[in-house]
Amino acid sequence: MHSLFRNEKIQMVGIALATAIGAEFRITPFSGDFYRIGLGVSIFLFFLLQFRHLSFVKTGFLAGIAAVIFQSVEWLIYTNSTSLLAGLQNNAPAALYYTFFAWCLGKLLGRSKEIQPLALGALVTLVDFSSNLLELLFRNLFLGTAPYHFNELALLLMTAVIRSYFVIGLYNSIAIQQFKMLHAEQEKRMEQMLNVGSSLYGEAFYLRKSMDNIEGITASSFELYDKLRQEQSLLAKQALVVTQQIHEVKKDTQRILAGLLKLFNNETLTQMSLVEVVHYVRKGNMEYSEMLGKKIVFKQQVALDLITPHYIALLTILNNLVANAVEAIESSGSIDIEISQHGGKLIFIVADSGKGIPPEEVELVFEPGFTTKFDQTGIAATGIGLSHVRDIISSFEGSIRAEQLDAGPGTAFIVELSLAALNHPNTTPNLKEVLHVH
Numbered sequence: 001m002h003s004l005f006r007n008e009k010i011q012m013v014g015i016a017l018a019t020a021i022g023a024e025f026r027i028t029p030f031s032g033d034f035y036r037i038g039l040g041v042s043i044f045l046f047f048l049l050q051f052r053h054l055s056f057v058k059t060g061f062l063a064g065i066a067a068v069i070f071q072s073v074e075w076l077i078y079t080n081s082t083s084l085l086a087g088l089q090n091n092a093p094a095a096l097y098y099t100f101f102a103w104c105l106g107k108l109l110g111r112s113k114e115i116q117p118l119a120l121g122a123l124v125t126l127v128d129f130s131s132n133l134l135e136l137l138f139r140n141l142f143l144g145t146a147p148y149h150f151n152e153l154a155l156l157l158m159t160a161v162i163r164s165y166f167v168i169g170l171y172n173s174i175a176i177q178q179f180k181m182l183h184a185e186q187e188k189r190m191e192q193m194l195n196v197g198s199s200l201y202g203e204a205f206y207l208r209k210s211m212d213n214i215e216g217i218t219a220s221s222f223e224l225y226d227k228l229r230q231e232q233s234l235l236a237k238q239a240l241v242v243t244q245q246i247h248e249v250k251k252d253t254q255r256i257l258a259g260l261l262k263l264f265n266n267e268t269l270t271q272m273s274l275v276e277v278v279h280y281v282r283k284g285n286m287e288y289s290e291m292l293g294k295k296i297v298f299k300q301q302v303a304l305d306l307i308t309p310h311y312i313a314l315l316t317i318l319n320n321l322v323a324n325a326v327e328a329i330e331s332s333g334s335i336d337i338e339i340s341q342h343g344g345k346l347i348f349i350v351a352d353s354g355k356g357i358p359p360e361e362v363e364l365v366f367e368p369g370f371t372t373k374f375d376q377t378g379i380a381a382t383g384i385g386l387s388h389v390r391d392i393i394s395s396f397e398g399s400i401r402a403e404q405l406d407a408g409p410g411t412a413f414i415v416e417l418s419l420a421a422l423n424h425p426n427t428t429p430n431l432k433e434v435l436h437v438h
């Protein structure tokens with residue numbers, strides 16, 4: 001059924017019928033019933049703007065034929081006549097109007113598809129008025145109708161203006177609404193993609209570090225095997241087995257990371273601004289705080305709008321710090337995000353009004369494995385952790401520290417990153433280079 005309505009012939013016939021039916025709702029500005037101003041032209045114009053892929057001339061011809069048939073049947077009923085030919089002759093000029101109107105509009109839109117609405121309204125008004133004049137001229141020459149006067153022409157022009165701008169206004173309103181819906185959907189998909197990219201970046205960074213450790217252990221194990229094989233063959237064989245097993249763990253880790261990479265296309269975007277990064281971080285964590293049933297006011301102050309190819313890394317850093325701030329607030333509070341520049345450094349400050357970090361734990365929060373988050377069963381929270389956030393920051397020649405707020409309970413995390421490193425495209429390897437996969 002869906003493919004049926006996408007058929008161009010079906011679409012043209014549907015427009016023709018809708019136009020003919022709409023034309024029955026009309027007014028008659030001149031004496032007699034030979035000429036009418038109806039809703040059909042408005043419907044016809046709207047559909048032509050909406051379905052620009054169709055042949056305008058064919059659609060106009062079909063609309064004209066349909067209008068002639070409908071009006072002829074009505075004329076026969078109204079005059080009690082039995083002459084179908086007379087009915088067709090009396091209403092045939094309507095076909096000329098729709099065909100000429102469609103031809104002119106097709107030429108107009110075909111030459112320039114980016115016409116401003118006000119200018120388009122004026123041009124469509126001219127097309128509408130010209131089509132009406134052509135129809136009236138045809139009626140006067142071939143059907144002997146009474147000549148038209150200035151007041152009647154002024155009425156035609158006024159009708160063309162109102163009709164054209166009304167339809168174009170309606171069309172643009174619908175187009176803007178559709179654009180907003182499309183933009184919202186694209187932003188939602190972008191947010192999902194960035195969340196996946198941020199999580200993947202953190203996990204990839206962590207796995208790369210683990211793989212470096214595994215390589216070191218593998219080298220040490222092989223060195224131990226090399227020493228033992230000259231003295232104790234049994235222990236040497238065991239050491240070799242351990243070396244081989246560690247190497248297999250490394251290959252498994254590589255395969256896992258390779259599988260993760262298939263979930264993320266690292267080439268989707270090349271650059272993103274800090275304002276956009278903060279926007280997605282703020283929006284995502286607002287939803288996170290609502291999910292946790294917390295009332296948190298988010299404030300932001302971005303003093304510069306840097307555009308960087310390392311937006312995924314920045315998103316990972318900032319998102320983890322803000323998410324930690326959300327979790328540190330019990331039921332309600334505020335989170336401030338400040339971004340500024342000091343010399344050659346980019347400064348991130350994420351401050352929350354949570355319960356704060358005990359002084360004796362401030363230096364421990366960046367140690368591997370340290371956490372203050374446990375669920376009701378006593379299981380520690382998962383995530384890449386502040387130690388891995390610190391490692392990512394270090395790759396950009398930066399540093400991170402935590403400070404207690406002077407004004408009350410709460411913690412501020414201050415991140416300093418090298419602007420030169422953020423502007424350089426090859427400061428850190430991309431996710432594929434982390435694996436040496438090409």
